[in-house]
Structures are given as C-alpha cells and as structure tokens.
Amino acid sequence: xxxxxxxxxxxxxxxxxxxxxxxxxxxxxxxxxxxxxxxxxxxxxxxxxxxxxxxxxxxxxxxxxxxxxxxxxxxxxxxxxxxxxxxxxxxxxxxxxxxxxxxxxxxxxxxxxxxxxxxxxxxxxxxxxxxxxxxxxxxxxxxxxxxxxxxxxxxxxxxxxxxxxxxxxxxxxxxxxxxxxxxxxxxxxxxxxxxxxxxxxxxxxxxxxxxxxxxxxxxxxxxxxxxxxxxxxxxxxxxxxxxxxxxxxxxxxxxxxxxxxxxxxxxxxxxx
Amino acid sequence: xxxxxxxxxxxxxxxxxxxxxxxxxxxxxxxxxxxxxxxxxxxxxxxxxxxxxxxxxxxxxxxxxxxxxxxxxxxxxxxxxxxxxxxxxxxxxxxxxxxxxxxxxxxxxxxxxxxxxxxxxxxxxxxxxxxxxxxxxxxxxxxxxxxxxxxxxxxxxxxxxxxxxxxxxxxxxxxxxxxxxxxxxxxxxxxxxxxxxxxxxxxxxxxxxxxxxxxxxxxxxxxxxxxxxxxxxxxxxxxxxxxxxxxxxxxxxxxxxxxxxxxxxxxxxxxxxxxxxxxxxxxxxxxxxxxxxxxxxxxxxxxxxxxxxxxxx
Ligand SMILES: [Zn+2]
Numbered sequence: 001x002x003x004x005x006x007x008x009x010x011x012x013x014x015x016x017x018x019x020x021x022x023x024x025x026x027x028x029x030x031x032x033x034x035x036x037x038x039x040x041x042x043x044x045x046x047x048x049x050x051x052x053x054x055x056x057x058x059x060x061x062x063x064x065x066x067x068x069x070x071x072x073x074x075x076x077x078x079x080x081x082x083x084x085x086x087x088x089x090x091x092x093x094x095x096x097x098x099x100x101x102x103x104x105x106x107x108x109x110x111x112x113x114x115x116x117x118x119x120x121x122x123x124x125x126x127x128x129x130x131x132x133x134x135x136x137x138x139x140x141x142x143x144x145x146x147x148x149x150x151x152x153x154x155x156x157x158x159x160x161x162x163x164x165x166x167x168x169x170x171x172x173x174x175x176x177x178x179x180x181x182x183x184x185x186x187x188x189x190x191x192x193x194x195x196x197x198x199x200x201x202x203x204x205x206x207x208x209x210x211x212x213x214x215x216x217x218x219x220x221x222x223x224x225x226x227x228x229x230x231x232x233x234x235x236x237x238x239x240x241x242x243x244x245x246x247x248x249x250x251x252x253x254x255x256x257x258x259x260x261x262x263x264x265x266x267x268x269x270x271x272x
Numbered sequence: 273x274x275x276x277x278x279x280x281x282x283x284x285x286x287x288x289x290x291x292x293x294x295x296x297x298x299x300x301x302x303x304x305x306x307x308x309x310x311x312x313x314x315x316x317x318x319x320x321x322x323x324x325x326x327x328x329x330x331x332x333x334x335x336x337x338x339x340x341x342x343x344x345x346x347x348x349x350x351x352x353x354x355x356x357x358x359x360x361x362x363x364x365x366x367x368x369x370x371x372x373x374x375x376x377x378x379x380x381x382x383x384x385x386x387x388x389x390x391x392x393x394x395x396x397x398x399x400x401x402x403x404x405x406x407x408x409x410x411x412x413x414x415x416x417x418x419x420x421x422x423x424x425x426x427x428x429x430x431x432x433x434x435x436x437x438x439x440x441x442x443x444x445x446x447x448x449x450x451x452x453x454x455x456x457x458x459x460x461x462x463x464x465x466x467x468x469x470x471x472x473x474x475x476x477x478x479x480x481x482x483x484x485x486x487x488x489x490x491x492x493x494x495x496x497x498x499x500x501x502x503x504x505x506x507x508x509x510x511x512x513x514x515x516x517x518x519x520x521x522x523x524x525x526x527x528x529x530x531x532x533x534x535x536x537x538x539x540x541x542x543x544x545x546x547x548x549x550x551x552x553x554x555x556x557x558x559x560x561x562x563x564x565x566x567x568x569x570x571x572x573x574x575x576x577x578x579x580x581x582x583x584x585x
Contacts, residue, residue: 062543066562068569076543113541146414170580174539182539186580230576232541243583255584 352382
C-alpha cells in the first residue's frame, strides 16, 4: 500500500490545499480531481460545495481494483487518522445513483465496512467532514466493474421466502482490546434501487447503534448498498449493543447483540 | 534524441498493430507430444486477454487405433477449428470422441468445431453449461474480443459416468471428481499413465474458484495422489512427470480455506481481507493477487455469515 509514502510531503501540501480551498463555496471551481473522473465537478456541486474541500491521503478507501461481483463490491472507509469526524459521505461518481451511504461515527471510530452495487467502473470516494473545522477531506479509488449491479433486480426479492425474513438481523461483537470492540452485522433486506422495471425503490434508510447510555453510531444507507447489507464498525466499550433501524416503507427492525465473550458462545450453537 | 525515441516507439507501435492484423487471429497451436500417441496444446499461463484470445488453457488429444479422442475444445470456435486442423497434421485418423472436463468457457467453447462428433461430459457439467452458457459466452466476448467471433455455446450431447471405456485396445478411465465445479472429469490413460486432470489441478497459476467447493476439491486432489500417474496434464500450466502441481494446488487451497475461515471467525471485513499479504510461494503464482481477490468475493460471504448468529427476534 502506498498510504504512508506521502507522509513527508503531506503537511505542506495539505496547508496549500487548505488555503486554496477556504473559498470553496458554491459557484467556485472544485480542486482538481486526482482520480480524473468526468463526474467530479458534478459530485462536488451536488454534495460538497459550501464547505472547503481537500483531497487527503489519510482518508483510506479499501476496495478491490476489479469487482468480481458487481452486486457486492466490498468497501472499507477509514478516516480514523483525522481526529473527530462528524460524518462520512460515500459516493460512486458514475453510478446512476451516486450516493451510497452516510455514516455518523458519533462515539465510534470513523471507520465503516459495507458492500455496494456498481453499474460500471467508477471512483468510490469517501468525503469526510471533520467535526471541528468543518472541512471535507476526500479520498477514493477507482473500481473496475463489469456492470449490471444497479439495474439487476435483487436476488432475494426474486425468491419466495424473503418477506418472512425481512428485517432479520445477524451479528456479533469481537473484543478488540483497549476498550474497543468490533461489530459486524447484516440485515435481511432486498435493497431495491427502483431502477429495475416494475420493482419500486425499497431500502434500509437508517440504522442506529446504541449501548445502554448513548447513541454510538448511525448509518444512513442509500439504494446502491448491496442486498442483505453487511456492516463492519469499531465501537468503544465491550458491552452489549442495540441495533435499531427502518426502511423507506416504514418497516422497523431491532436486535440486541450480546457482549463479545457471550457472543462467542452464542455463535457456536446458533443455527441460521 | 527524445524525438528519435518517440519516432522509434511510434513505429514500433504501428508495426506491432500491423503484424497482429496480418497474423489474422492465429492461435499458433502446436501439439506437444507428452507420451506415446498423446499430445497437449499448452496455453499461456495468464488471464484472458485480447492478446491471447483466451488461449490460457491446456487441451489435448490421444491417437488410438480407432480414432482420435479429444480432451476439451478450448475457449472459442476459432480455437476449436484451429485445434482440429492441427490434429490432422499429426494423424489421418478421424476425431471420434470429445470429452469436456468441466463447465468453464475456456474448456468447451470450441465445441462448434466438433459438431459431427459425440461430445461427452459429466451430467453436472451439461447442466451447468445449460444454465450459464450465455453468461459465460458474453463474458468471454468481453475479455477476448474478436477472437470470439462466431462462437456459440454448444452443450455436450451425452452424459457419462465414472468408468472405463475402450477405444480399440486403449483403455481410458473416466474419473468423476468435483470441487472446482460441481462435476470435474479427469481422464486417465492406462497405456501411458497420462492423466488429463482438467482444472482440478493448476500449475504455477493461481487456481480459480467461481464455482468451487474447497473441501470437495481437496478430496479430489487426494484421490489423484492414489492414481498411477506418469504424466500429469493440468488444466492450466506446464505438464509434469510428477505430482508437484497437485501438491501446489492442495497447498494453496488449504491455505485459502484456512485464511478465509480464520478471518471470518475473527471479524475481519471483506475489504480488509483483500489486503492480506500472500505467502511468497502463492504470491509467485501467475495472476496473483487478482485471483485471490476473486476467491475472496466467491468464498468469503458464506463463511462470514456462518459466524453471525441471529440477534433479532
Ligand atoms: Zn475451470
């Protein structure tokens, strides 16, 4: 990975970028796109204009160079190196629906893993809004995809039994030491984009993760997130957490994930 | 100086484009004799491309007293036709049977060249080709371009089971393995000890897993180790006189299974898993790390979900 190769030159570059970006309000030209996407100016205008924008190597976007399954392209965004983060916005420039998800880390690390449906080769970008100075820090990679991911109807809604399983949640916590735990969970949901003919848009639109005291993190998925979405988050503490969510049709789901040790025992005996 | 260099590069580019057109899509298939009456067309040890026209696969044939037995027909109609023409330079005997080792497109899309010959395969191979032929063909057109012109998927016309077949005095053993795909046929020639292993065995090239069941595949490989093999013809990669490619394929699949399961059990995200460093011996295989990334996509989702118990009501 080339992530660390730019450490030596980052500071002056970043300062320069900040200077040039402070005037990055609506109507002004966005900074030049290192990924050279024809849609960058549009993305900037639609989602980012109004705040300063800098390209920042500390925003890691991990994804395969080529998508083997364009319905389920794994992506992990990590902006933990940026300090306090208000929100992460993930966009895929060349998707018919570019907005993939919003993530509000709140108390958790600014890192999220998920999967996305891609219609064609596209940049996948994470725009990270820092909490203190309200600057968009943008990172991203190109993913080469054969396509079909967004207009193909989801596999689940083609089957017969998904209605009965809608909103089921499977999940587990892992102890990561230092009062940290990792949460992985999925939600049974077709995540229909509305682009396939005859199938209306139908997707999970909000998920909250709480411990007994507070909201730890919030995810707002949009249409391009894969069917039966799987998420990876890194949370503070080592206790049980509650997951609550709803889709755009008002269906609600909730689940409680036992703390790491108990989850290990539960997993061995659990049948799906 | 710089101008001279540019001019040379431009001329070189022009010349190579011109010579590719002049070659008129010739796979240049040369039969290599690997045992008595037994020949292999060895493909490039790389991924499908516009340059190799999909010729990344090993096909072969055995000349028996009563005619020629062909093993796999290659990635395109053109390949099948050029292969059949190359066979006529070795023998005047007619082709009497074609065996298709498994359902992957680089192994059977040359079937059109053998439309006057019975084409045999295991039942699962025929089913797989029936249900996925269009997707396979589309994909090959995308990857190999004009080499695919005129290619259509032709299903094998006869399902066979494991057992011995005689062609004159030649006894060929059909072995029904699996795990690379639902049904993987191998052909062992008792006269020479040549084993056509299909894609159950890869050599110096990363194994592919789009339809793989790793435990079944590993069982098939253990079975090969008990066979009287003198010459091993892998589906991809150089022919050998020992079982080294079997051990190499086993080693990789064992490592892959263990790596995926350990990651799933310890909560690793799929995108993080892509960045797992490969042990040197596997990193050295061709088409790495791309093939490992594909395998993660094929095989990780079912394994990670096994580790997530239901937590909603
Ligand atoms: Zn194969």
